[in-house]
Amino acid sequence: EYLQLLNSKQRHEVRRKLRRLEEAGSVEYRFIDNSEFVPGFMDVFLDLFGESRDDKAAFMTAGMEVFFRAMAMEMSGAGLLRGGVLELDSVPVAAIITFDFNDIVYLYNSSLTEEHRALSVGVLSKALCIRDSIERGKKMFDFLKGDEHYKYQLGGQEVQLYRCRISL
Numbered sequence: 001e002y003l004q005l006l007n008s009k010q011r012h013e014v015r016r017k018l019r020r021l022e023e024a025g026s027v028e029y030r031f032i033d034n035s036e037f038v039p040g041f042m043d044v045f046l047d048l049f050g051e052s053r054d055d056k057a058a059f060m061t062a063g064m065e066v067f068f069r070a071m072a073m074e075m076s077g078a079g080l081l082r083g084g085v086l087e088l089d090s091v092p093v094a095a096i097i098t099f100d101f102n103d104i105v106y107l108y109n110s111s112l113t114e115e116h117r118a119l120s121v122g123v124l125s126k127a128l129c130i131r132d133s134i135e136r137g138k139k140m141f142d143f144l145k146g147d148e149h150y151k152y153q154l155g156g157q158e159v160q161l162y163r164c165r166i167s168l
Contacts, residue, residue: 003131014127017120024119025089029128032083033100035076041083042069045095048111052122056111075099084132086125088116094125103139105129 003011021027032041046065050057060068075081080101086094094112098105107129112122130141143156 014124017124018127021088021119021121021124028087028090029125029132030085030087031132032085033076033081035073038072038076038081038083039069041085041095042072044085044092045083045097045111048092048095048113049109050111051113051115052111053114072097084125084129086121086128088119088121093119094121096125096129098129100138103137104142105133105138105140106142106144108144 003014006014032038046060046068049060072081072083080099082098082100082105084096084098085092092113093116094110096110097108099108100106107126110122110125112125133141145161
């Protein structure tokens with residue numbers, strides 16, 4: 001069980017957040033890893049992305065949206081994309097994009113509705129994805145670069161990153 005891997009405070013917080021979300025309505029977390037469903041998933045992801053925060057909305061220009069959609073289709077075609085959607089009463093409230101490669105799950109990006117931020121849907125979508133990754137036998141969940149608070153809430157640990165520049 002994923003929660004047993006967290007320290008007692010982290011475990012308590014995740015359980016409390018899950019309980020609050022379940023009290024708010026019917027909760028479902030579903031995964032998309034079939035190319036056939038990627039366009040619909042990306043519609044949901046991008047809609048939520050625009051609602052997440054002002055800086056995310058500004059980042060998602062028309063050109064970036066084209067890139068995200070093309071990247072998702074290519075990664076799905078290569079068998080690397082796994083999307084997750086957290087729904088509350090059948091309404092998408094958070095979505096994540098992960099890449100699944102060599103028994104490691106890499107969290108690429110996430111989105112959520114501002115309206116449901118108080119229910120911690122962003123953190124919970126990631127916690128549910130981590131739990132799913134463990135259940136599927138994955139060896140590691142990589143939050144990638146960044147020191148966002150939620151990463152530590154979910155058991156993330158810092159690792160040394162190196163930059164290597166090769167001039168030819």
